[in-house]
Amino acid sequence: MPADLAPGNVTQAQQTPDSADPVVVFEDVSITFDIKPVLQNISFTVQRGETRIILGPAGGGKSVLMKLANGLIRPDSGTIRVFGEDVTRMRETDLFKLRARIGMVFQESALFDSLSVEDNVAYRLHEEQVPEEEAHNRVVEALKFVELEHTISKFPSELSGGMRRRVSIARAIIAKPDLILYDSPTGGLDPITSTTIIDLVIKQRDVSHTTSLVITHRLQDAFLLARNRFNQQTGKIEPIPNNGIDDSTKFLVLNEGRVVFDGTTHELVHSTDPWLREYLS
Amino acid sequence: MPLVSPEIFAKQTIASVQDYSILCWRAVANLFSRPRYWADIYTQMDSIGVGSMPIVVLTGFFTGCVLALQSATSLQEFGSVSLTGNLVALSMVKELGPVLTGLMVSGRNASGMASEIGSMRVTEQIDAMRALGTDPVRKLVTPRLYATVFMLFFLTIVSDAVGIAGGALVSVTLMGLNASSYFHNSYRALQYGDVVQGLTKPLFSGFIIATVGCYFGMTTKGGTQGVGKATTQAVVYSSVFIIIVDFIVSRAMIGIFGR
Numbered sequence: 001m002p003a004d005l006a007p008g009n010v011t012q013a014q015q016t017p018d019s020a021d022p023v024v025v026f027e028d029v030s031i032t033f034d035i036k037p038v039l040q041n042i043s044f045t046v047q048r049g050e051t052r053i054i055l056g057p058a059g060g061g062k063s064v065l066m067k068l069a070n071g072l073i074r075p076d077s078g079t080i081r082v083f084g085e086d087v088t089r090m091r092e093t094d095l096f097k098l099r100a101r102i103g104m105v106f107q108e109s110a111l112f113d114s115l116s117v118e119d120n121v122a123y124r125l126h127e128e129q130v131p132e133e134e135a136h137n138r139v140v141e142a143l144k145f146v147e148l149e150h151t152i153s154k155f156p157s158e159l160s161g162g163m164r165r166r167v168s169i170a171r172a173i174i175a176k177p178d179l180i181l182y183d184s185p186t187g188g189l190d191p192i193t194s195t196t197i198i199d200l201v202i203k204q205r206d207v208s209h210t211t212s213l214v215i216t217h218r219l220q221d222a223f224l225l226a227r228n229r230f231n232q233q234t235g236k237i238e239p240i241p242n243n244g245i246d247d248s249t250k251f252l253v254l255n256e257g258r259v260v261f262d263g264t265t266h267e268l269v270h271s272t273d274p275w276l277r278e279y280l281s
Numbered sequence: 282m283p284l285v286s287p288e289i290f291a292k293q294t295i296a297s298v299q300d301y302s303i304l305c306w307r308a309v310a311n312l313f314s315r316p317r318y319w320a321d322i323y324t325q326m327d328s329i330g331v332g333s334m335p336i337v338v339l340t341g342f343f344t345g346c347v348l349a350l351q352s353a354t355s356l357q358e359f360g361s362v363s364l365t366g367n368l369v370a371l372s373m374v375k376e377l378g379p380v381l382t383g384l385m386v387s388g389r390n391a392s393g394m395a396s397e398i399g400s401m402r403v404t405e406q407i408d409a410m411r412a413l414g415t416d417p418v419r420k421l422v423t424p425r426l427y428a429t430v431f432m433l434f435f436l437t438i439v440s441d442a443v444g445i446a447g448g449a450l451v452s453v454t455l456m457g458l459n460a461s462s463y464f465h466n467s468y469r470a471l472q473y474g475d476v477v478q479g480l481t482k483p484l485f486s487g488f489i490i491a492t493v494g495c496y497f498g499m500t501t502k503g504g505t506q507g508v509g510k511a512t513t514q515a516v517v518y519s520s521v522f523i524i525i526v527d528f529i530v531s532r533a534m535i536g537i538f539g540r
Contacts, residue, residue, distance in 0.1 A: 067408070072411055072412065092411075093416070096414045099411070099412055099413070099414045104412040106405050106409055106412075107405070108404065108405060110409035111406075111409075112409070112410075123413055124413050127414060171413075
């Protein structure tokens, strides 16, 4: 049964989590589609301000994990807490309120093809009945961030794949969310466009320090995120000096529905796990 | 089509009925709580109601014409050609107007709803809507449901009127009947119960068209092929349901009004 047709059963009270509390917590989460187990006993924690890169081969359950985190699907077992609230037990109507704090970039952009770029980016603002002029100004600001302000009156079908992905990022960040979920933001894009997208993710990380989950199956994207920073003085992305790595960026590696690695960039590159070494080579 | 065991088939069928019932309930109940998407309701009214006018007018008009033509042949044998107006009016208002309008709107709009929502489903736009904090049932299904029920009611009235007009055209021009007598007989033939019966049916048909179309759209799986399948199923199921419910409503109305 599709989750959006499913009735909820438990109402959760809105909580204001302590700033030290983790933003996302997966505890022993499993999900099976038909008879195929997609995720098995997944447990990990994402702290406030952390950028968690989810790596792994295609078909390893990364996108499913992202949808679980946003409550778009429900696990068969286990608990998922986002901002301290158990999304596995929340009613769909309560999830809509929680999702106001979460921005999501979909694998194929998922822009509304019958709406212009402006209406797509302003979608959440229109739902919140933000005055038209303010909404327009915020759309322009978000589109400037992704360097696409000239596309404001275009339709998604008139944009390239990379531009659609950037508009999708603008739509996700316009409401200044506390958590951003990037589901393969560079999937299916050429290397140059992929780097542009990853630069935007780095810029968002270093400007807003928003907690984020980033799925990728491209190792170069992952290490680009870990080894680069946004210089606010020059407005450019640059390598962290002395071969440094970003402390807030951590890794989760999935393979065949199981966590094979959960830790820092340093721990990842020095891992002795044979599968991981082969995957990274 | 792969064969499945009777147990799995029964479970799938019951699960589908359950999902459909939940969707119907939520679609109806959403209008009684905020937010309400009035702009979407008016847009759908325009698309479903005004957009369906040409096919409804043409279908109604020519059905009235052929009804007059066919019934006049039979009535002639009893020397009652003057009763053509009665027959056309009763048939159009009680049965053909509501059913044919329902079927035409079903062909045009149930398919449109299934393909539009189905395309949104397979391109993750429905998930994006949920991720942006919008209930897709409230945003997509509720406006279509209320717009279809409301507009089908008036489309049926238009269909009845042009059907009677079509019958008049044939009766006067081809059979030489007096126009005044035709309209007088038509008016006299119709009683309160007939009109109530004829105008109750589109309420049910509208509900079926919108809910079946949206249900198949919301449950679309399997890419563009899935969208095509959902579209076909929406038209087939809604058409069959319209005819079945037409029979049930007719029997109930005959029970209530005695005709």
